Amino acid sequence: MSEEQVVRSTRPLSTAWIGGVCAGLADHLGWPVLLVRLAFVVVSAFALAGLWAYLVLWLAMPRTVAEPSAPGLEANSRAGMRSTSAVSFSGVDLGLATALALLGIGLTWMVQVSGWGLAPRVLAVGILTGGGLGMIWWQADHVSTREVVRGSGWQRLVAPLVRHWSSVVGILIGLVSLAAAVAVLVLGSGLDELGRTILLLGSSVAAIVLAVLPWIIRVRRTLAEARQEAMLADARADMAAHLHDSVLQTLALIQRQANDPKKVTALARRQERELRQWLYGDAPTGGSLVEALTAELLDVEDTHGVDVELVSVGDTELTPELAAVVRASREAMVNAAKHSGADRVDVFAEADEDLVSVFIRDRGKGFDLAEIDEDRMGVRASIVERVKRAGGRAIIRTAPGEGTEVRLELPR
C-alpha cells in the first residue's frame, strides 16, 4: 500500500509548541528537538532571521497526517473498543518554553544594545507581524478537518472559524497585531502623504494575503486528502468483498467436509488467519523475511494439515541468502509435519542487527541423527547444506521421543 515517495518532513501537531516546525525538523534530521528550538531562538536574535525561517517553513511543511491503521483497528477505535487516548499528549513544557523565550528576548536585547541589531521600528514591525501571523496560522492548523470538508464555497472558510470563541479571539488578536505592524510601519516611515498611502495599501494587502494563505493551502490539502481517502475506501471495499467471498467459499467447503474434523479445522484456521491479517494485521511488507515465512507455513499447513504457529521479532528484507534460509525452514516444517507425528509446529524468527535466526520446533517423536543420515538425505541436503552454502549454519537437535528443533542462523 505504501508508494515510493520522497520522505518529506511534516509538522506533528501533537508535539508542537507553536506550529510544530521544530518538532518536524528534529524528527526529519534525527536531532534532539530542544537543539532545533534553541537554534531557531538564537538565530532569531539576529535580524529576526529565525522567525522568518520559521514562518516560511510553517507554510511549506504540511501537517503530519496519521497513517491509517488496519480496518479492524480503526473500526474498533471508532466504536470505543480500544483506548487510543492512552497516548499521552506531551504538551508544552512551560518551564522550558519560558526559558527559551527569555533567552530569545535576552539575546535580542543584547544584539540591539551592541548596535548590531535592527532599527527599533523595524524590529517592532517584525515581531508584531510574526506574532500576528502565528496567532492566525495556529488557528488554521487546529480547525477540525470535518468542518472544512462539509461546507462549500465561503462557508468552508468561515464556518469552522466561528465554531469556538477562542479561535475568534485568537484571530482578532492576530489581526490587531498585524494592524499594529502596518501602523508602525506607515507612521514611522517618514514619507509624504502619497508615499504613506501607497505603503499603507501595499502592506495591508500583503498582511491579508499572508494571513489567509495557510487557510487556502489547508482547504486545498484537505480536499486532496478527502479524494485520496475515497480512493482508499474503494480499494478496501473491493478487498472486503473478496474476503467475504472467500469466507463464503470456506463455509461451503466446511459444510461439505463436516465429517472430516481435521480438514475443517485446517480450513477454519486458514480463513481465520486471512481475516485477522486484514482486520488487525500489519501485513508484512512485500519481500520481507516474515512474509516469505508466512507464505511457506500457510502452504505447509494446507498440504500437511498441521498447525504451524509463527512468532517473529523484527523483520528484514529478503536477500537471496535469506531466501535459502526460508527454503530450508520450509523443508524443516515439512519434515516436522510428515515425520514427527506432532500436530503443531512452532516457528520463531528473529532478525537482530547482526544475526537472523529461525527455529522450527515440534514435540513429536524425534529421531536419531546418526542413524537417519543415510536413508533421509533430505535433512542433510535440503537443510544443512543449503544454509551452509548461503553462509549460515543449521543445527538440528533431536533424540528419539524428545521432539526436534531445527535452528537456522545467518549472520547479516
Add this chain to the structure above:
Amino acid sequence: MSENESTPAAWRVVVVDDHAMFRSGVKHDIGGRVQLVGEGEDVPTAVAAILAAMPDVVLLDVHLPGGGGIEVIKQVTATEPGMKFLALSVSDAAEDVIGVIRAGARGYVTKSISADELVEAIGRVATGDAVFSPRLAGFVLDAFSGAIDVASIDEDLDRLSAREREVLRLIARGYAYKEIAKELFISIKTVETHVSSVLRKLQLSNRHQLTRWATDRKLV
C-alpha cells in the same frame, strides 16, 4: 459447589467478552472445571460483575465497547488493586496486547487456545504467575527492542536482563516452562520469577505507576 472445595483448581472466574457466542462457548468448554461466577459484555457491566462476584481471575477481551479491556482494568483496580486479569483476544495488534498487559493483565492468550490450556492458564494466573504465550513473548521482545512503535511505551523502558531475554526467546520458540527450566538448567520456579519480572518491568515502566510504586515503598 461443596464438592469443589477440596480441589483448589475450581477457580472462580468472570468472563468478559462482547460476543455472547464466545461467552457461551467458554462456559461450555471449561464450565465444568472452573466456577463461572459472572459475565460482562461491555465496560460498565464487566466492572459491576467483577466487583459483585470478586472472582479469582477475570477472562478479559481486549476489545470491548466503552474503552476496551484497558478501561475495565483501570476501573476495577482503582478499588480492587489485587484483581487478576487474563487477556483473551483474536486481535493480533501488538499495541493493544502490550496495552492491556501494561494496564495490569497478568497474561495474554489467543481465543484459539484449547480448553485444557485455558484452564491451566487460569490456574497459573490465579496463583499469581504470569501467562506468556509465544505470541506475547514475541510482542514483548519487539516492544523492548523498540520495534513496536507504541507511543504509550516510554523511551526509558527498563532494559531486560540477558537471562530474561533468553527465557522470552524460549517461550517464543514454543517451549513450556518445564522445558525452559531443563534447557537453562534452572528450576521452574526461577523461570516463573524471570517471567514475572519481565511483566513487572512492562507494567512499571509506565511512569505514573512507577511513582506510585515508589511512594508505596516510601522511596519518595
